[in-house]
Amino acid sequence: MITVEEYLLYTDRAFDGMTRIVGELGDDLANRRPALPGANTPYGLLTHCLGVVEYWAGTLVAGRAVERDRDAEFTAAGPVAGLLARVAEVRGRFVADARGAVPGDPPRGTPDPRFLGPDGLRTQGAVLQHVYEELCQHHGQMEVLRDALLAEHPSRPLGDGHGVKWGSLPAGTLGAWVADMDLGIASPIKRRLLETVQREDFGYPFWDGVDPVLREFASWTGARHGWTPDPAHSRVFTDLLQILQVVVEHTTAPGDGVAIHVPAYPPFLASIARAGRRIVPIPMVHNGQSWTFDTDALASRLAGCRLLVLVNPHNPTGRVFDAAELEALAAAADAHDLVVLSDEIHADLTYAPHRHVPFATLAAARTITATSATKAFNIAGLRLAVAHVGPSAVRASLDAAPLDVFGTPSILSRVATVAAWQESSSWLDGVRSTLVTNRATVAAWAASVGVPLTPPEATYLAWFPSRRRASELEQVARVKLSEGAEFSAGTEVDTAGFVRLNFATTPEILEDVLGRLTPWMT
Known part of the structure; x- marks a missing residue:
């Protein structure tokens, strides 16, 4: 008894929890239904709770006549502020009704046959117990709705986040720029990370025998791409930019040429320039069907270079280089005795019928292959990359360098990477299916607005010409894209008339992004 x-203390907790969730979700998400069978909107669910309280406590405990349209409760929509004001009014009446109840007396009315509730409500105390059960049940449902909506719409996070994609944007602007996905992470990765946290296992890393990261790297690459790298020739780094900087320092001297396809990932261009090396662009051109480059001009263009940076699949065009192009690059690298740094971080995001060919299968002795689980598995902030170093001279140079120069990735990055490559292939397959659908959506949109887009053969990035720069689109359409000019900075190649769009998001956000861009594309 x-x-x-005490009764009101517990019902208040349920009310407080639901109203807090609805208030934090805001007008947009509170009026959305998540993709769950039979799900309501948070706004509708809270409206239903008010109907339950008003009817059961008002009619059957206090004896007030209360008109109720139960079906309309679940379809209710509107501004959150108005709903929360109504909650305050209903709660005030509910407190008075509960305090005026005589628990052992019969209800002061007969339940409507359309919503009888459970059998056995023969006292006012039993009616109030039913109200409490309903509030607790719906509070739990509200938490499920919140979690599902935030997973589907991560552009609207609660509280403070750490991701630059959304955290750096003003309210109301949609992020479709930096290459992060809005599709969560694989459950095995999350589970392994939480297990590590629960064990408080943050000491210095240790493994018996082969580094687990390098073992899984070899296994994953062999199974997915038909090339098994040697763990003994592989190293763990923090990210691909670090690998690029280390390779530049160990294979070239200031003033040497570093060749790279342009447009190129902007931080790569900046890193080469900061190191005092010459950027030698290999221009990507569109031949009317796809993005490619002039293989006949390679011999003359690569003269004076010491390093070729190959990004395959290519960012930002999404091109997967074919055998003829790769063989031309391998022949040119051989003719000029170049080291090739092959960035293959997007290899796991290649769309059928295209197939990724590891460059090391064509030029093993001169290729440094750089990759990471971070792009395909959406864990970029955890910071871990792997390099397989084919050239023996570069391996010797790295071995001679002070070990502490390279740093050590964290325990959590190692745990996540192993979980990705060892346990998360089915999750990746599901994400790839979503990306295939999104890619088709972008292609159809581009055709409808007259944008000459070549759908990417890999990656989740769309590269297309635009009459307006990304900075202008951010102002007028409130969508942040990547600025095309940044992908050719420091070179004679002109990419100012292009933008890059990241479509690795939910279908709902993508629809919003494209809808906002549409008026500004023609």
Whole structure:
């Protein structure tokens, strides 16, 4: 037996929890239904709770006549502020009704046959117990709705986040720029990370025998791409930019040429320039069907270079280089005795019928292959990359360098990477299916607005010409894209008339992004 004040303490907790969730979700998400069978909107669910309280406590405990349209409760929509004001009014009446109840007396009315509730509600106390059960049940449902909506719409996070894609944007602007996905992470990765946290296992890393990261790297690459790298020739780094910087320092001297396809990932261009090396662009051109480059001009263009940076699949065009192009690059690298740094971080995001060919299968002795689980598995902030170093001279140079120069990735990055490559292939397959659908959506949109887009053969990035720069689109359409000019900075190649769009998001956000861009594309 509890007192009425104890009863109100527990019902208040349920009310407070639901109203807090609805308030934090805001007008947009509170009026959305998540993709769950039979799900309501948070706004509709809270409206239904108010109907339950008003009817059961008002009619059957206090004896007030209360008109109720139960079906309309679930379809209710509107501004959150108005709903929360109504909650305050209903709660005030509910407190008075509960305090005025005589628990052992019969209800002051007969339940409507359309919503009888459970059998056995023969006292006012039993009616109030039913109200409490309903509030607790719906509070739990509200938490499920919140979690599902935030997973589907991560552009609207609660609280403070750490991701630059959304955290750096003003309210109301949609992020479709930096190459992060809005599709969560694989459950095995999350589970392994949480297990590590629960064990408080943050000491210095240790493994017996082969580094687990390098073992899984070899296994994953062999199974997915038909090339098994040697763990003994592989190293763990923090990210691909670090690998690029280390390779530049160990294979070239200031003033040497570093060749790279342009447009190129902007931080790569900046890193080469900061190192005092010459950027030698290999211009990507569109031949009317796809993005490619002039293989006949390679011999003359690569003269004076010491390093070729190959990004395959290519960012930002999404091109997967074919055998003829790769063989031309391998022949040119051989003719000029170049080291090739092959960035293959997007290899796991290649769309059928295209197939990724590891460059090391064509030029093993001169290729440094750089990759990471971070792009395909959406864990970029955890910071871990792997390099397989084919050239023996570069391996010797790295071995001679002070070990502490390279740093050590964290325990959590190692745990996540192993979980990605060892346990998360089915998750990746599901994400790839979503990306295939999104890619088709972008292609159809581009055709509808007259944008000459070549759908990417890999990656989740769309590269297309635009009459307006990304900075202008951010102002007028409130969508942030990547600025085309940044992908050719420091070179004679002109990419100012292009933008890059990241479509690795939910279908709902993508629809919003494209809808906002549409008026500004023609």
